[in-house]
Amino acid sequence: MRYNIYVGKIFLLLSIFSCLFNLTFLIRRSISILAENVWMTPIFAFGLLSVPYVTYAVRAYVEVIWNAYVPDLIGRKRFGLMKEHVYSSIVLPSDCDIYNHMNNSRYSREADFARTRWYCDTGLLRFMQKTGKYLIMTASTIRYRRSLEVFQSFTIATKIIYWDERNIYLQHKFLTGSNFVNSIIITRMRVLAQNKSAEEFLQEFLGTSSTLEKSPLSAELKHYLNYLETCSNNLRPSSSFVIPK
Template structure:
Protein backbone atom coordinates (compact mmCIF):
# COMPACT_ATOMS: atom_id res chain seq x y z
CA UNK A 1 0.00 0.00 0.00
CA UNK A 2 1.45 3.33 -1.04
CA UNK A 3 1.87 5.82 1.79
CA UNK A 4 0.93 8.88 -0.29
CA UNK A 5 -1.44 9.33 -3.21
CA UNK A 6 -2.15 12.50 -5.20
CA UNK A 7 -5.45 13.43 -6.82
CA UNK A 8 -5.63 16.58 -8.99
CA UNK A 9 -8.56 19.02 -9.03
CA UNK A 10 -9.62 22.45 -10.22
CA UNK A 11 -12.06 24.92 -8.68
CA UNK A 12 -14.94 25.37 -11.14
CA UNK A 13 -17.99 27.65 -11.15
CA UNK A 14 -20.06 24.86 -9.54
CA UNK A 15 -17.60 24.76 -6.60
CA UNK A 16 -17.63 28.39 -5.49
CA UNK A 17 -19.19 30.12 -2.51
CA UNK A 18 -21.95 32.72 -2.50
CA UNK A 19 -19.39 35.52 -2.87
CA UNK A 20 -18.38 33.91 -6.20
CA UNK A 21 -14.67 34.06 -5.52
CA UNK A 22 -13.39 30.79 -4.06
CA UNK A 23 -14.17 27.15 -3.34
CA UNK A 24 -17.08 26.60 -0.96
CA UNK A 25 -16.16 24.98 2.38
CA UNK A 26 -18.57 22.09 1.77
CA UNK A 27 -16.92 21.40 -1.60
CA UNK A 28 -13.65 20.57 0.17
CA UNK A 29 -15.41 17.71 1.97
CA UNK A 30 -17.09 16.51 -1.23
CA UNK A 31 -13.75 16.45 -3.05
CA UNK A 32 -12.24 14.69 -0.06
CA UNK A 33 -14.82 11.89 -0.39
CA UNK A 34 -13.68 11.32 -3.98
CA UNK A 35 -10.03 11.32 -2.85
CA UNK A 36 -10.77 8.73 -0.14
CA UNK A 37 -12.60 6.45 -2.58
CA UNK A 38 -9.69 6.77 -5.01
CA UNK A 39 -7.27 5.91 -2.18
CA UNK A 40 -9.31 2.88 -1.07
CA UNK A 41 -9.41 1.52 -4.62
CA UNK A 42 -5.85 2.26 -5.74
CA UNK A 43 -4.25 0.88 -2.57
CA UNK A 44 -6.50 -2.20 -2.41
CA UNK A 45 -7.67 -1.15 1.06
CA UNK A 46 -11.38 -1.59 0.33
CA UNK A 47 -10.91 -5.04 -1.24
CA UNK A 48 -8.78 -6.13 1.70
CA UNK A 49 -11.42 -4.97 4.19
CA UNK A 50 -14.07 -6.92 2.26
CA UNK A 51 -11.80 -10.01 2.19
CA UNK A 52 -11.66 -9.80 6.00
CA UNK A 53 -15.49 -9.67 6.14
CA UNK A 54 -15.57 -6.03 7.15
CA UNK A 55 -16.89 -2.68 6.09
CA UNK A 56 -15.92 0.92 6.73
CA UNK A 57 -17.54 4.15 7.81
CA UNK A 58 -16.20 7.64 8.36
CA UNK A 59 -16.03 8.07 12.14
CA UNK A 60 -14.72 11.63 12.36
CA UNK A 61 -13.06 14.35 10.36
CA UNK A 62 -11.66 17.77 11.13
CA UNK A 63 -10.67 20.29 8.50
CA UNK A 64 -8.49 23.34 8.96
CA UNK A 65 -8.74 25.95 6.22
CA UNK A 66 -5.62 28.06 5.66
CA UNK A 67 -6.01 29.81 2.31
CA UNK A 68 -8.76 30.11 -0.33
CA UNK A 69 -8.71 28.05 -3.49
CA UNK A 70 -9.82 30.64 -6.01
CA UNK A 71 -12.00 30.08 -9.06
CA UNK A 72 -10.19 28.18 -11.86
CA UNK A 73 -7.16 27.47 -9.66
CA UNK A 74 -5.74 23.95 -9.66
CA UNK A 75 -5.07 21.94 -6.52
CA UNK A 76 -3.81 18.53 -5.48
CA UNK A 77 -5.24 16.38 -2.71
CA UNK A 78 -2.69 14.20 -0.95
CA UNK A 79 -3.82 11.24 1.12
CA UNK A 80 -1.71 9.23 3.50
CA UNK A 81 -2.27 6.82 6.36
CA UNK A 82 -0.78 8.31 9.52
CA UNK A 83 -1.74 5.70 12.13
CA UNK A 84 -4.04 2.78 12.87
CA UNK A 85 -5.31 0.78 15.82
CA UNK A 86 -7.56 -2.28 16.12
CA UNK A 87 -10.73 -0.40 15.13
CA UNK A 88 -9.67 2.49 12.92
CA UNK A 89 -7.37 3.81 10.23
CA UNK A 90 -6.33 7.46 10.58
CA UNK A 91 -5.54 9.50 7.48
CA UNK A 92 -4.28 12.96 6.70
CA UNK A 93 -5.41 14.78 3.56
CA UNK A 94 -3.91 17.99 2.25
CA UNK A 95 -5.25 20.38 -0.38
CA UNK A 96 -2.06 21.72 -2.00
CA UNK A 97 -1.40 24.47 -4.52
CA UNK A 98 0.73 22.70 -7.18
CA UNK A 99 2.91 25.73 -7.98
CA UNK A 100 4.29 26.19 -4.45
CA UNK A 101 2.99 23.16 -2.47
CA UNK A 102 1.21 25.51 -0.06
CA UNK A 103 -1.24 23.63 2.19
CA UNK A 104 -4.61 25.36 1.60
CA UNK A 105 -6.46 22.99 3.92
CA UNK A 106 -5.53 19.98 6.03
CA UNK A 107 -7.93 17.25 7.12
CA UNK A 108 -7.66 14.53 9.76
CA UNK A 109 -10.00 11.56 9.29
CA UNK A 110 -10.82 8.46 11.28
CA UNK A 111 -12.12 5.60 9.18
CA UNK A 112 -13.81 3.07 11.46
CA UNK A 113 -13.73 -0.56 10.34
CA UNK A 114 -16.60 -2.83 11.35
CA UNK A 115 -16.57 -6.62 11.63
CA UNK A 116 -12.80 -6.85 11.14
CA UNK A 117 -9.55 -5.81 12.79
CA UNK A 118 -7.95 -2.71 11.25
CA UNK A 119 -4.47 -3.81 12.40
CA UNK A 120 -4.84 -7.08 10.46
CA UNK A 121 -6.07 -5.29 7.35
CA UNK A 122 -3.31 -2.66 7.30
CA UNK A 123 -0.59 -5.18 8.14
CA UNK A 124 -1.69 -7.35 5.21
CA UNK A 125 -1.46 -4.38 2.85
CA UNK A 126 1.89 -3.16 4.19
CA UNK A 127 3.71 -6.44 3.68
CA UNK A 128 6.24 -6.37 0.86
CA UNK A 129 5.54 -9.68 -0.86
CA UNK A 130 8.70 -9.55 -2.99
CA UNK A 131 10.86 -11.09 -0.26
CA UNK A 132 10.97 -14.69 0.92
CA UNK A 133 10.89 -13.80 4.62
CA UNK A 134 7.61 -11.87 4.97
CA UNK A 135 8.17 -10.85 8.63
CA UNK A 136 11.45 -9.11 7.81
CA UNK A 137 9.84 -7.13 4.98
CA UNK A 138 6.94 -5.74 6.99
CA UNK A 139 6.85 -1.95 7.18
CA UNK A 140 6.63 -0.37 10.61
CA UNK A 141 3.56 1.20 12.15
CA UNK A 142 4.04 4.98 12.42
CA UNK A 143 4.41 6.66 15.79
CA UNK A 144 1.25 8.31 17.11
CA UNK A 145 1.91 12.04 16.71
CA UNK A 146 1.00 14.44 19.51
CA UNK A 147 -1.46 16.25 17.21
CA UNK A 148 -3.27 13.02 16.30
CA UNK A 149 -3.25 11.78 19.91
CA UNK A 150 -4.90 15.02 21.07
CA UNK A 151 -7.45 14.83 18.23
CA UNK A 152 -8.32 11.23 19.17
CA UNK A 153 -8.60 12.29 22.82
CA UNK A 154 -10.90 15.17 21.86
CA UNK A 155 -13.16 12.81 19.93
CA UNK A 156 -13.25 10.38 22.86
CA UNK A 157 -14.24 13.19 25.23
CA UNK A 158 -17.03 14.17 22.83
CA UNK A 159 -18.24 10.57 22.54
CA UNK A 160 -18.32 10.18 26.33
CA UNK A 161 -20.34 13.40 26.69
CA UNK A 162 -22.79 12.32 24.00
CA UNK A 163 -23.28 8.90 25.60
CA UNK A 164 -24.25 10.56 28.90
CA UNK A 165 -27.13 12.49 27.26
Protein backbone atom coordinates (compact mmCIF):
# COMPACT_ATOMS: atom_id res chain seq x y z
CA MET A 1 0.00 0.00 0.00
CA ARG A 2 2.87 2.40 0.88
CA TYR A 3 4.46 1.68 -2.50
CA ASN A 4 1.22 2.54 -4.28
CA ILE A 5 1.01 5.84 -2.39
CA TYR A 6 4.57 6.81 -3.41
CA VAL A 7 3.88 5.94 -7.04
CA GLY A 8 0.63 7.90 -6.82
CA LYS A 9 2.49 10.98 -5.53
CA ILE A 10 5.00 10.80 -8.40
CA PHE A 11 2.23 10.59 -10.97
CA LEU A 12 0.39 13.39 -9.18
CA LEU A 13 3.41 15.72 -9.41
CA LEU A 14 3.92 14.87 -13.07
CA SER A 15 0.23 15.53 -13.72
CA ILE A 16 0.42 18.90 -11.94
CA PHE A 17 3.43 20.03 -14.03
CA SER A 18 1.71 18.83 -17.19
CA CYS A 19 -1.52 20.60 -16.28
CA LEU A 20 0.31 23.84 -15.47
CA PHE A 21 2.11 23.74 -18.82
CA ASN A 22 -1.08 23.06 -20.75
CA LEU A 23 -3.03 25.56 -18.65
CA THR A 24 -0.56 28.33 -19.51
CA PHE A 25 -0.97 27.59 -23.20
CA LEU A 26 -4.77 27.43 -22.91
CA ILE A 27 -4.97 30.71 -21.00
CA ARG A 28 -2.85 32.53 -23.59
CA ARG A 29 -4.89 31.01 -26.42
CA SER A 30 -8.20 31.76 -24.66
CA ILE A 31 -7.25 35.42 -24.07
CA SER A 32 -6.46 35.89 -27.73
CA ILE A 33 -9.77 34.26 -28.74
CA LEU A 34 -11.77 36.30 -26.23
CA ALA A 35 -10.11 39.51 -27.42
CA GLU A 36 -11.46 38.80 -30.89
CA ASN A 37 -14.82 37.32 -29.78
CA VAL A 38 -16.09 39.08 -26.65
CA TRP A 39 -19.45 37.27 -26.87
CA MET A 40 -17.68 33.98 -25.93
CA THR A 41 -16.71 35.28 -22.45
CA PRO A 42 -19.79 33.80 -20.63
CA ILE A 43 -19.20 30.42 -22.29
CA PHE A 44 -15.55 30.45 -21.22
CA ALA A 45 -16.48 31.39 -17.64
CA PHE A 46 -19.09 28.62 -17.48
CA GLY A 47 -16.49 26.13 -18.69
CA LEU A 48 -14.06 27.10 -15.93
CA LEU A 49 -16.76 26.74 -13.28
CA SER A 50 -17.70 23.30 -14.62
CA VAL A 51 -14.19 21.78 -14.39
CA PRO A 52 -14.47 20.54 -10.74
CA TYR A 53 -17.82 18.86 -11.43
CA VAL A 54 -16.53 17.19 -14.59
CA THR A 55 -13.51 15.75 -12.77
CA TYR A 56 -15.78 14.49 -9.99
CA ALA A 57 -18.06 12.73 -12.49
CA VAL A 58 -15.11 11.21 -14.39
CA ARG A 59 -13.55 9.91 -11.16
CA ALA A 60 -16.87 8.42 -10.04
CA TYR A 61 -17.47 6.61 -13.34
CA VAL A 62 -13.90 5.29 -13.46
CA GLU A 63 -14.30 3.93 -9.91
CA VAL A 64 -17.52 2.13 -10.84
CA ILE A 65 -16.41 0.74 -14.20
CA TRP A 66 -12.97 -0.42 -13.04
CA ASN A 67 -14.03 -1.87 -9.69
CA ALA A 68 -17.57 -3.13 -10.36
CA TYR A 69 -17.47 -4.51 -13.91
CA VAL A 70 -13.83 -5.35 -14.67
CA PRO A 71 -13.53 -7.88 -11.76
CA ASP A 72 -16.38 -9.89 -13.31
CA LEU A 73 -14.45 -10.09 -16.57
CA ILE A 74 -11.14 -11.20 -15.04
CA GLY A 75 -12.64 -13.33 -12.26
CA ARG A 76 -11.22 -11.31 -9.37
CA LYS A 77 -12.40 -12.41 -5.94
CA ARG A 78 -14.84 -10.09 -4.17
CA PHE A 79 -14.20 -8.49 -0.78
CA GLY A 80 -16.14 -9.80 2.24
CA LEU A 81 -19.16 -7.63 3.06
CA MET A 82 -18.72 -7.84 6.83
CA LYS A 83 -14.98 -7.12 6.78
CA GLU A 84 -13.40 -3.70 7.21
CA HIS A 85 -12.71 -2.25 3.78
CA VAL A 86 -9.75 0.13 3.22
CA TYR A 87 -9.67 2.85 0.55
CA SER A 88 -6.53 4.94 -0.08
CA SER A 89 -6.52 8.56 -1.21
CA ILE A 90 -4.51 11.79 -1.07
CA VAL A 91 -5.33 15.45 -0.44
CA LEU A 92 -5.13 17.44 -3.68
CA PRO A 93 -4.80 21.23 -3.92
CA SER A 94 -8.37 21.36 -5.24
CA ASP A 95 -9.53 19.77 -1.95
CA CYS A 96 -8.05 22.53 0.22
CA ASP A 97 -9.45 25.79 1.55
CA ILE A 98 -7.66 29.06 2.34
CA TYR A 99 -6.01 27.44 5.38
CA ASN A 100 -4.20 24.91 3.16
CA HIS A 101 -5.93 21.86 4.62
CA MET A 102 -8.77 19.72 3.30
CA ASN A 103 -12.08 21.55 3.30
CA ASN A 104 -14.72 20.11 5.63
CA SER A 105 -17.10 19.31 2.77
CA ARG A 106 -14.44 17.18 1.05
CA TYR A 107 -14.57 14.61 3.85
CA SER A 108 -18.12 13.71 2.84
CA ARG A 109 -17.12 13.51 -0.82
CA GLU A 110 -14.14 11.24 -0.08
CA ALA A 111 -16.42 9.07 2.06
CA ASP A 112 -18.73 8.83 -0.97
CA PHE A 113 -15.85 7.50 -3.07
CA ALA A 114 -14.85 5.07 -0.30
CA ARG A 115 -18.43 3.85 -0.03
CA THR A 116 -18.67 3.49 -3.82
CA ARG A 117 -15.48 1.41 -3.83
CA TRP A 118 -16.93 -0.67 -0.97
CA TYR A 119 -20.08 -1.24 -3.04
CA CYS A 120 -17.95 -2.32 -6.00
CA ASP A 121 -15.37 -4.48 -4.22
CA THR A 122 -17.97 -6.42 -2.25
CA GLY A 123 -20.20 -6.96 -5.30
CA LEU A 124 -23.04 -5.12 -3.59
CA LEU A 125 -23.41 -2.61 -6.43
CA ARG A 126 -23.94 -5.34 -9.03
CA PHE A 127 -26.35 -7.10 -6.68
CA MET A 128 -28.44 -3.95 -6.27
CA GLN A 129 -28.49 -3.30 -10.01
CA LYS A 130 -29.64 -6.86 -10.76
CA THR A 131 -32.31 -7.07 -8.03
CA GLY A 132 -33.58 -3.50 -7.99
CA LYS A 133 -32.98 -3.35 -4.22
CA TYR A 134 -30.99 -0.37 -3.05
CA LEU A 135 -29.42 1.48 -0.15
CA ILE A 136 -29.93 5.24 0.07
CA MET A 137 -28.36 7.59 2.59
CA THR A 138 -30.87 9.25 4.90
CA ALA A 139 -28.55 10.65 7.59
CA SER A 140 -24.89 11.31 8.24
CA THR A 141 -22.74 12.79 11.00
CA ILE A 142 -19.07 13.85 10.99
CA ARG A 143 -16.58 14.24 13.81
CA TYR A 144 -13.38 16.16 12.98
CA ARG A 145 -10.27 15.56 15.12
CA ARG A 146 -7.22 16.62 13.12
CA SER A 147 -6.95 18.33 9.75
CA LEU A 148 -5.54 16.71 6.62
CA GLU A 149 -2.86 18.80 4.88
CA VAL A 150 -2.28 19.24 1.15
CA PHE A 151 -0.58 16.20 -0.48
CA GLN A 152 -1.08 14.17 2.70
CA SER A 153 -2.04 10.55 2.04
CA PHE A 154 -4.75 8.88 4.08
CA THR A 155 -6.97 5.82 4.14
CA ILE A 156 -10.68 5.43 4.80
CA ALA A 157 -11.73 2.30 6.68
CA THR A 158 -15.37 1.42 5.96
CA LYS A 159 -17.43 -1.21 7.73
CA ILE A 160 -20.95 -2.11 8.78
CA ILE A 161 -21.31 -1.36 12.49
CA TYR A 162 -25.01 -2.06 13.05
CA TRP A 163 -28.40 -2.56 11.46
CA ASP A 164 -31.97 -2.30 12.65
CA GLU A 165 -35.29 -3.12 11.00
CA ARG A 166 -34.98 -0.75 8.03
CA ASN A 167 -31.45 0.68 8.10
CA ILE A 168 -27.80 -0.31 7.82
CA TYR A 169 -25.22 1.88 9.58
CA LEU A 170 -21.78 2.39 8.09
CA GLN A 171 -18.70 3.86 9.71
CA HIS A 172 -15.94 5.64 7.77
CA LYS A 173 -12.67 6.31 9.61
CA PHE A 174 -10.11 8.67 8.05
CA LEU A 175 -6.73 7.26 9.11
CA THR A 176 -3.17 8.60 8.86
CA GLY A 177 0.22 7.65 10.28
CA SER A 178 -0.05 5.00 12.97
CA ASN A 179 -3.77 4.53 12.31
CA PHE A 180 -4.59 7.87 13.92
CA VAL A 181 -8.27 8.71 13.39
CA ASN A 182 -8.37 12.19 11.85
CA SER A 183 -12.10 12.10 11.29
CA ILE A 184 -15.01 9.69 11.61
CA ILE A 185 -18.30 9.59 9.71
CA ILE A 186 -21.38 7.52 10.52
CA THR A 187 -24.04 7.16 7.84
CA ARG A 188 -27.51 5.67 7.96
CA MET A 189 -28.41 3.76 4.79
CA ARG A 190 -32.11 3.03 4.28
CA VAL A 191 -32.91 -0.33 2.71
CA LEU A 192 -35.30 -0.16 -0.26
CA ALA A 193 -36.02 -3.81 -0.92
CA GLN A 194 -39.75 -4.51 -1.42
CA ASN A 195 -40.66 -4.44 2.27
CA LYS A 196 -37.69 -6.60 3.25
CA SER A 197 -35.88 -5.84 6.48
CA ALA A 198 -32.22 -4.82 6.56
CA GLU A 199 -31.21 -8.27 7.79
CA GLU A 200 -33.22 -9.99 5.05
CA PHE A 201 -31.50 -7.75 2.50
CA LEU A 202 -28.08 -8.78 3.86
CA GLN A 203 -29.08 -12.44 4.02
CA GLU A 204 -30.16 -12.41 0.38
CA PHE A 205 -26.90 -10.83 -0.71
CA LEU A 206 -24.81 -13.27 1.37
CA GLY A 207 -26.90 -16.24 0.22
CA THR A 208 -27.83 -17.44 3.68
CA SER A 209 -30.99 -17.84 5.76
CA SER A 210 -29.15 -18.01 9.08
CA THR A 211 -29.44 -15.22 11.61
CA LEU A 212 -26.56 -12.80 11.12
CA GLU A 213 -24.35 -11.85 14.03
CA LYS A 214 -23.99 -8.11 14.47
CA SER A 215 -21.93 -5.98 16.80
CA PRO A 216 -23.62 -4.65 19.94
CA LEU A 217 -25.02 -1.13 19.81
CA SER A 218 -22.24 1.26 20.86
CA ALA A 219 -22.86 4.16 23.22
CA GLU A 220 -22.10 6.80 20.58
CA LEU A 221 -24.37 5.17 17.99
CA LYS A 222 -27.15 4.89 20.58
CA HIS A 223 -26.94 8.63 21.22
CA TYR A 224 -26.97 9.27 17.48
CA LEU A 225 -30.07 7.12 16.99
CA ASN A 226 -31.80 9.00 19.82
CA TYR A 227 -30.90 12.26 18.10
CA LEU A 228 -32.35 11.06 14.77
CA GLU A 229 -35.56 9.93 16.45
CA THR A 230 -35.92 13.23 18.30
CA CYS A 231 -35.20 15.17 15.11
CA SER A 232 -37.84 13.19 13.16
CA ASN A 233 -40.44 13.77 15.87
CA ASN A 234 -39.74 17.51 15.92
CA LEU A 235 -40.02 17.78 12.14
CA ARG A 236 -43.42 16.10 11.91
CA PRO A 237 -46.39 18.46 11.30
CA SER A 238 -48.06 17.35 14.55
CA SER A 239 -44.98 18.32 16.59
CA SER A 240 -45.35 21.12 19.14
CA PHE A 241 -41.63 21.88 19.00
CA VAL A 242 -40.88 25.61 19.04
CA ILE A 243 -37.47 27.12 18.25
CA PRO A 244 -36.30 29.14 21.26
CA LYS A 245 -35.96 32.89 20.62
